[in-house]
Amino acid sequence: MRFIAAHHLVFCFASLLFVSTATAQWHRQAFQTLGTQAYIELWSEDSTLASQLILDVQAEFERINQLMSPYIASSELSLLNRQAASAPVQVSAEMYQLLQQARQISELSNGAFDITFASVGFYYDYRARLKPDAAQLQQGRQLVNYQSVELLPGNTVRYRQAGIKIDLGGIAKGYAVERGILLLAARGIKHAQLTAGGDSRLLGDKAGKPWLVGIKHPRQDDKYAATLPLENTAISTSGDYERFFIEEGVRYHHILDPKTGQSAAGALSVSVTGPDTTQTDALSTTLFVLGLQQGLALIELIDGYEAIFIDANRQMYFSSGLTP
Template structure:
C-alpha cells in the first residue's frame, strides 16, 4: 500500500470511528412500568441514546426506592416499622421519610384533619377486591384511632404514636412525592422536556418541544372518555376519584378515599383534579378536597396561592376554581 493510499484509508477509518462514536439522533425515550401498586410511565427527550435509556431505568429505580421505604405492604419498609413499633416508644426514621410526615402534618392542620394519614387505622379494615367493609361496631371501635395528632414528631427524626392501634398510610401523598422526585432526578441530569406519571399523579418538565403537553381529565364513569384536556407546561396535576378502587353494595359506592372523621367514603363528588407546581402537594390536595366536598373544598383551594382545582360532582357537573376561569 502506498503512503497516499494508507493516509486516505486512515482518514476514512478515523471518520468512520467518529461517526460510530456519535450518540443516536435525539429522540423521545419512553417506558411504562408497574410500581407502588399502579401503572407508571416516563417520557423524556434526550440527545444522547445511552443517557436517555439510563434515565428511564433511573426513574423506575427511584420509584422502587421510595416504595421500599413507604409501602404499607412491605414488612421491611419504614412505614411498616412505624405501624409496628411507634405506639411502644420513639422510632428513628430517615430524614426523607420524616420530612414527608412533616408535610402530611402541615396539610392535616391546613385542612382541619380532612387530610389525615392515620385514616389507615380504619382503612385496613376495607378490602375493595373482596368487597369487605368494617361493621358499624368495628367503625365505632376504630374511629377514635383516626387523628393526625396521634402521630407525634420528635426531634432527631423520631416518631411515636400516642395510642396503640394507630396505623398510617401514605397513599394520599407518596405517589405524588415519587413523581416529584423522579422529575427532580431528570432535571438534575440536564433533561429539559419530560413527563412522569403514576396513578393519578403527573408532573411535566418544560414543554413538549415547542408546544404544551396535553393532559386529560378522565371521565369518572366512562373508562375510555375524558371530560377535559388541559394544555400545560412545567406543571403538576393530580386527580383523586371514587372510581379507582371501589365496590358497590346495596346501591352504595364504597371507595378508597375515606373521610377521616367518619371512616367512610364521601359521596358528594366523583373526582377532583388539582393543578400546581409540586406533585407531592397536588396529590395530597386532590384527596383533601374530595373529602371536604365541593363547597368547603372550593373555599380551601381558593386560599392556596398557585393551585387550582376542577371538581366533578355526582351529577356530572364541572366546577372550576377562580384561577381556571380567567
C-alpha cells in the same frame, strides 16, 4: 409489592402508554410501580443517557416503595405501625419530612387529610368487597386523629395510642413523581413527563407546544371529562372509581373521610394543578373529602394551586385561576 393507588388521570397520549421504544429523540417507557401503571417520556439527544435515566427513575420509585409501602414488612412505615405506639421510633430524614408535610396539610384542612385514616381503612378490602362492620368502624374511627402521631426531635416518631396505623398512599406517590422529575432535571433534561396512576409532573413543554392532559370521565372509561394544556407543572386527580365496590346501591371507594371512616361523598373526581406533585397529590385527596364548597374555599387560599371538581351530578366546577 402493592401500594395504595389513590388516583387516576389519563394522558391524551394513551396510544403511547405501553410503548417502550425511542422514536426520533423522544424516549418512552411504561412500567409498573407503587401498585399502579407509570409512564415516562423524555427528550434527549443521547439515547444511552436516556435509557439510563429511565432506569434511574424506576429505581427511585422502588427505593421509595421500599421505604413507605405498608405492604412491605421491612419498610419504615411498617416499622412505625408496629412499634411507635410502644416507644419512639427514629426514621430517616426523608420519611420525617414527608410526615411533616402531611401534618401541615392536615392542619390546613382541619383534618380532612389524615394519614391515620388507615386505622379504619385497613378493614376495607375492595377486591374482596369487604368493609368494616359497625363495631370495627367505631373502634377504628376512635384511632383516626393526625395529632396522635407525634413528630419528636431527632427524626423520631411516636403514636399516642396502640392500634394507630398510618398510610402515605395519599401523598407518597406524588412525592415519588416529584423526585423522579428532579432527578431528570438534575441530569440536564428539559422536556419530560412522568406519571404514576393519577399523579403527573410535566417538565417544560412538548416540542414547543403544551402537553395535553386528559382528566378521565368518572363514569365512562373511554372518555375524558376535560383536556388541559399544561407546561412545567404538576396535576393529580382523585376519583371514586379507581378502587371500589358497589353493594345495595352504595359505592364503597378508597377515599375515606377521616371523620366518619367511610367513603367520602359528594364528588366524583377532583383534580389539582400546581408546581409540586407531592402537594397536588395530597390536595386532590383533601379537596375530595371536603367536597365542592369547602374544597373550593380552601384551594383559593393556596397560592399557585388550582382545582377542578366534578360533582355527583357530573357538573364541572373550576377554581378562580382556571378558565373552562
